[in-house]
Amino acid sequence: MTDPAPSYPYADASPEPHPLLAPVLGLIGTWRGRGAGEYPTLESGFTYGQEVTFSHDGRPFLQVTARAWITDGEGGPVRPAARESGWWRLQPDGRIEALITQPTGIAEVAVGYAADGVVDLTAQHVALTPTAKHVEATRRRYTLTDSGALAFAHDLAAVGQPLQHHLSALLHRADAE
């Protein structure tokens, strides 16, 4: 008899990544670290913690999930902050087409590339739910450093401000702890 509630039979992080994932193989896994943010509309800057996971199931895309939390002067948690969930569709020559959604009512279609340990994604389209903050453009950069860390930078054009720095963080492999 057929099992009425079968479990999903294809594990993420299968042993054989798709060949198109070659330029992003160094990212696969979970990263955690700390960062700082700012924006001209905010009274002050802030510090935050961030966790990012890149996973695959053998097909030519990565699932990318990230969550962040605001931290105090000692690095302790203050409150949950941004979360996002996305798909990076790897194309030949390291080109990437990405779809990224956030619980703040923002959905982005971004394009860019992965090369030499750098992923650079710029939003081509930003769709907003009726009550979302007005976001016009974003750019995300992930850079594998010589010491094996992952540097993250996020630029934002929103609420009438031109594209500029919103976030920077330095992440370390959590799966190597």
Ligand code: HEM
């Ligand atoms: C690590 C991820 C992020 C953190 C920690 C973060 C943190 C913050 C904080 C603390 C604020 C001030 C308002 C508040 O206290 O909630 C803020 C504002 C904002 N953020 Fe972020 N953010 C992150 C990612 C993003 C992303 C991915 C976007 C858009 C694609 C974004 C867009 C905005 C916008 C539009 C505002 C409002 C600015 C204003 O109304 O003056 N943020 N962010």
